[in-house]
Amino acid sequence: MEPLTIGKVARLAGVGVETIRFYERKGLLEEPPRRPSGYRQYPEETVSRIRFIKRAKELGFTLKEIEELLSLRVDSASACEDVRQRAEAKIVDIKRRIRTLNNMERALAKLVSACQNRSPMSKCPIIEALDQSEKP
Amino acid sequence: MEPLTIGKVARLAGVGVETIRFYERKGLLEEPPRRPSGYRQYPEETVSRIRFIKRAKELGFTLKEIEELLSLRVDSASACEDVRQRAEAKIVDIKRRIRTLNNMERALAKLVSACQNRSPMSKCPIIEALDQSEKP
DNA sequence: CTACATTCCGTACCATACTACGGAGTCAAG
DNA sequence: CTTGACTCCGTAGTATGGTACGGAATGTAG
Structure with missing residues (x-):
């Protein structure tokens, strides 16, 4: 190499x-x-x-x-507890991102199927989907 | 209002x-x-x-x-087929993002558990996780 | 050994997405 | 009716993440 x-x-x-x-x-x-x-x-x-x-x-x-x-790595130079905490904070952040993307995906899927049914949707479904996702 | x-x-x-x-x-x-x-x-x-x-x-x-x-909305002013295609392209993009984030999350979880076992990891697991995820 | 590509470095420039400024006009609470 | 907060607009400045330039030195294929 x-x-x-x-x-x-x-x-x-x-x-x-x-x-x-x-x-x-x-x-x-x-x-x-x-x-x-x-x-x-x-x-x-x-x-x-x-x-x-x-x-x-x-x-x-x-x-x-x-x-x-x-x-973020576990090695001789970094304190384990610190690494763990920072990694867990990142996991929380990533989970939130995934949730938002899932909501967007569902909204787009709904849009596609509305399209196939030729049923017009007055409002933008992608905004509505994320509007909901704030509340729970 | x-x-x-x-x-x-x-x-x-x-x-x-x-x-x-x-x-x-x-x-x-x-x-x-x-x-x-x-x-x-x-x-x-x-x-x-x-x-x-x-x-x-x-x-x-x-x-x-x-x-x-x-x-992206189904309304009187936009061609359904066009909306559907653009929405589906976005869905593909979003799915890819979710997959990458899932890989990152798994890598971080691995890092956290390595931490708890006090087993040092020589390489950065998050890079390795995404390295793999290119291939399938 | 030539010729052409690649690398070096510093500095300057670029696009994106804001953020701040300033002076004039508007609104609304007391 | 004043006073202080809000809004108007255009223009300029900022932070981030690159991208380009240019002249000298180095590398490599023929």
Whole structure:
């Protein structure tokens, strides 16, 4: 497993070279070792890490939140109880997101079936679905 | 049900007055009727609409995508088949998001239980979980 | 050994989604 | 009828998350 250049990592992860340098500046990627010339040398797992960042971003997490997610690990350097608490807070947040998405999905399904019945719906079902979901 | 001023809508929806005018400029909210003085008069449903925008934003939808979601309705002015297709595309997208969030949640749960067993995990489980989830 | 691609760095620019400002007009409680 | 809060509008500024540029050094295929 030879180390990867920044350009190869970028292609494999589906981002631009500049994005990788940007994430490094922001602390989402740690500074990789360098060749004598100064060229960065990445381990392959960096590709997974960047792909994770991409997906998490699509789900509405900010880079700051993503950094928090990435720092959640049980290792010698982090206090277990602290990690557990932070992970549980994230789980609560994620559960809430899933619930909202489920409501949206149901609303859209209702819309599709109303369509097939040629029954016009006066109001926007997706707003109504989420309106309800505030209350329970 | 008296019409609401922009300030009341803002308080009820939990956004700033400027945000509402911004959404109006962007086409996410239609221009409300005005008093002779020029003051905007909103129906109450505008509050739900803005709350929907807020939630959808938190889930990672852009304002452009949110506009698309909000325009999905079966009414006299829109072709049923077109609405159905666009709604189904959104459903696919939402299902994918839910799947990814479920994977993240499982990974975090694993992390929490590893914590309780005091078993250190060398790698970040959340990245691994999503790595897998690309393949099936 | 050439030629072309890639990398380096700093800085500047970009789009999105707000947020603030300022000066004038409006509303509503006392 | 005053006074203080609210609204109007246009324009400018902010934060986030990139994206582009440009000139020098490095890498690599033929």
